[in-house]
Amino acid sequence: MNVSRRNYILMFLDKIFFINAMAFISINSVIPYFLDNLAASTFEVSLASVLAALGTLITQPIFSKIAMKLPYKLKTLVKILFLQRVLFLLFVISIPFVASKSPNLMIIVFLLCWGIFNLFVGCYGPLYSSIVAKLISNEQRGRLLGFGNAVGSIIAIGSSVLIGVLLDKVAYPYNYTIIFAIGVIILLADALIFHFMVNEAPDEVAKTDLGYFQYFQYIPKVFRRNKKFLQVVLGNSFFTVATMVLAYYSLYAIKKYNIGAAEIAIFNGIAMLVNILGNILLGIIADKLGHRLSLQYSAFFGFAAGIIVLTINNISAVYLAFALTSLCYCGYQLSSWIFIIEYSPKDEIPIYISINSMITLIISSIVLTISGIVIDRFSFQPVFILTLITGFGAYYIYKKLKK
Known part of the structure; x- marks a missing residue:
């Protein structure tokens, strides 16, 4: 073979x-x-x-x-x-x-x-x-x-x-x-x-030898040296905030529309269907048109989800917004880290991937915690507004990154 x-x-x-x-x-x-x-x-x-x-x-x-x-x-x-x-x-x-x-x-x-x-x-x-x-x-x-x-x-x-x-x-x-x-x-x-994988070519070995705490000091240097990568990480951070609302759609539907077990099951069905079809569609787009465009389209889906859930007042709108945000998340998971490789020096791909993972994970954890407090004290609307803004932010950044 x-x-x-x-x-x-x-x-x-x-x-x-x-x-x-x-x-x-x-x-x-x-x-x-x-x-x-x-x-x-x-x-x-x-x-x-x-x-x-x-x-x-x-x-x-x-x-x-x-x-x-x-x-x-x-x-x-x-x-x-x-x-x-x-x-x-x-x-x-x-x-x-x-x-x-x-x-x-x-x-x-x-x-x-x-x-x-x-x-x-x-x-x-x-x-x-x-x-x-x-x-x-x-x-x-x-x-x-x-x-x-x-x-x-x-x-x-x-x-x-x-x-x-x-x-x-x-x-x-x-x-x-x-x-x-x-x-x-x-x-x-x-x-x-x-x-059982074979034929691995050798990588260039990085000249920089980073200790544990030097790693964190190295992050600002990477951003200063590679402005495009800074934009990518910012776009990915917007992505993680725009998609964290997936945790709240079903809860919002329960509280606002008093839905039962049968309606909750629809969310699971939508998630499975979008994950299957979305991965196929966005995978083809990524290979044919590039991962930047795949991410740009995915971010637009997140932006559109925010508009729909804020402006249309029925359960069908919640299902549609959930589907669009799921599609946004699907594209982000598929293409974000591959796109980072395009902006990384070959000998520093691991640290570039690591920096993106660390920053987006910290931001999503903080925002997810704060959003739970906001929902308890106020309502879901501020969270949906944040989804709309960050979805557009990711779309705008990836549009600007056009080569």
């Missing part, structure tokens, strides 16, 4: 495997249910989400430095992924022995292991992005990621059904043991995919 074709197929399988693995270890569904069965407090449940973000932030400088010093990255990524997933497998094995006898201890063990798991997530951006940049041509990345996400999402529908069956038919805590075990096994198989 042709080497580039082999790598393309393996990278395509990686998307499918990873999406389905994380369906079984979902921070939005399976993990909250598991902690609820352990009688965890609301704080402990929310702490799981905090650890997911915090772990990634803490290790970004470390993995960026490692990636910048490695001419070959595949073997290192495989080792890190196996270590991450084997350690989490040890937690899964402990569930039948600890969960029923000592729920409080199980909560502590889970949060500790989940925190360690997410410390390793910091390697995904710096190492994975560099490997994609080397093994997949620029003209193929959009369709590869778009089609991979779409197929993975279709299969994930079946994974979600299986999770429901296991939760219902298998006794606690063995149901969660099996669910988490399936997820970890798929993740281990996913790590093995990278082992």
